[in-house]
Amino acid sequence: MWQMRMLLKLSSVHVSVDCMSTPSLSPGLLQLLWFVRIVEAGSFAEAARRAGVTTSAMSKALARFEQKHGVRLLHRTTHALSLTDEGDRLLSQGRHLLDSLAQIETSLAELGTQSAVGRVRVTAPTAFARTCIMPELPAFLHAHPEINIEIQLGDEMADLATRGIDLAIRSGSLVGLPGHISRKLYSFPWVACATPEYLQSHGVPETPADLAGHTQIGFRNKGTGQIDNWRFVSPIDGKTIRYVPRSKHVFDDAETAWSIIRAGFGIGWAPAWLGLDDLRRGHVVEVLKDWRIAEEPLSAVRLEKRHTPARTQIVMDFLATLPSTWKI
Incomplete structure (x- = not known):
């Protein structure tokens, strides 16, 4: 499961943070989550199989947790596992932590879906918009009814942040534009x-x-x-x-x-x-x-951001599907 894969990665990496950073998940909490997965799987072997690790690694992780905190969470026999009193008390808290992680995953998925919905503002040279974009735009809008398009016509390089522009279509050299990222769409003679x-x-x-x-x-x-x-x-x-x-x-x-x-x-x-x-x-x-x-390049320019909404990426991909060769 995704939580176990995430735990494997986190447990093998120590991340250093300063005093102003959000506290990281401690190794003890990570091992507690492993404990919950062992109980849910019913055996070390099955929990290890689901996590994609060895049974030995799973057993040693739980043993380190028990040793560090001076508790015993499971009674181990050849054929079965059973909870100790301490294990029973910690199990509900561990499950609550896993539920919280699952809710976070759901929220992230919803945010990703929502970012594919909404308005995308594009500025493009007037002649290019009318000649190349508008003939293909109706089919795109039929295929993506969740996206709202606003196209502003003009040849000047607008202040994207001030005007709330998501993409600017521009030709020629784009040097000297700090804080922007460009993607070449195609070139033309x-x-x-x-x-x-x-x-x-x-x-x-x-x-x-x-x-x-x-x-x-x-x-x-x-x-x-x-x-x-x-x-x-x-x-x-x-x-x-x-x-x-x-x-x-x-x-x-x-x-x-x-x-x-x-x-x-x-x-x-x-x-x-x-x-x-x-x-x-x-x-x-x-x-x-x-x-x-x-031939001169034609590019889509956007502000440099860590995350580009899915709706903007979809529109940019659409622009890139316009004729990419101009053989005459």
Whole structure:
């Protein structure tokens, strides 16, 4: 039984505690619990079998208890055990202690179940939430009616503690976030792209320098107020190239920017997940693929805590099941 296994571990380890710590269970109390299990099993051999120890170890543990306290708890014969008066008095107290341990185990189990119920607050980039999370969310909520979801849309790194956020979905580097833990969910490429019709009319760029002859569609980052640079890696020397787009059309909403790319008004640079269906169906095609930057990680960030509620873990596992590859 679990109590006996726990006792075996505790009896073999001496834990040092300071004066401000909760007192540990003494060896004498541990041996008292062994005594109760011997009585309940009806023999040393059966008690030892249930605990997964030898009969000798069980017998010696009880003998040490009796010797230390100067009492005899059991009359031992070849075929039977019987309680002494002292053993009879201690048995009820020992059973009370075991009952208390069992109640604690039940309470812990209930707490574990309850932690899988309740609200989980998630913050995620607006376009990612709408494009990748929301299409899959109804099926998840049907499968987990005990979980309540609150999704806050935004690209800034929120103060998770102040806003009561359980998980933040963020891309790129997460260095410099003390007190937080991140779990990589998947990675994705950024792609330069346009419609086949646009490229047929204006030509296909072969290097980033060729982009100067094309209509460019830019994205203004709400956090910085600046139009995002496009990034490439030279297939010749591996050097990173930051390209400053000369954008004819600029949007501060990623989905809106994609809709203009999709409508054939120019070349844009975007995360592949934003238009995955269009890219896979050929409605939009990638250009400068040989110059594509390394894939960027997308992670779930949470506050560093000793215990993560089961409901938060369930939601995090759900997010990790979203498409993990972005092959186009």
